[in-house]
Amino acid sequence: MDCRVVVEAAVPVYDVSTADEAVRIAISKTGEMLNPDLNYVEISMGSRDCPHCADELEPAFIAADEGLVALELEMTVFNVERDEHAARIARKEIGKRLKNIPLEVLEIEVLEEDEEEAEAAETSETDSDGEDDDEVLPEFEELIDE
Incomplete structure (x- = not known):
């Protein structure tokens, strides 16, 4: 079975003044760390929700010219036995390249063959x-x- 796995990464960035700048730098930095080995991993902005209200927040938190950006990394894992197996493979492969960046599996979708x-x-x-x-x-x- 094949699975699509979405992993959230908390990427630190330095010397930034806006959330947009932090997101651009985080995506670029993550792309450099993943390429060329994992150039098939799709990188996109993550989403954060306010714990007290139902509002959606920006994907980057900025304080003292440093930021922490939530990114979603999506990859397809082939020939796995269970969806948990796909999650472990995705975390291991991405985690090898993104040293000291925390990862959390957000979604696992089983891809069914037509x-x-x-x-x-x-x-x-x-x-x-x-x-x-x-x-x-x-x-x-x-x-x-x-």
Whole structure:
């Protein structure tokens, strides 16, 4: 089974004056730490909620020209047994590159294979159309189109 895992990271930034600047620097800093090994991880702004009211706060907290930014890191983990297994893999892979940055798993979504695509793949494997088996290019092009 394949899973999409969203992990929240608290990224510290220094010498910033606004929340927007802190977010831009945090995204850039995180991208540098993840690339080139994990260039498939999507980085986006996180969200914070006020504990006393239902208002949504900015993703960055600034004090004394230093900030702490909430970012969401999303990656797909393939061939796992359970969703907890996917969460452990995502935290380990991201955590190796983001040293001293706390991570928390926010969401785990199981990605289901489209049943029609699975049936089509099985059918195409078992069909024999009488064409020459040495011809590999048409099958390769079909895989790319998917």
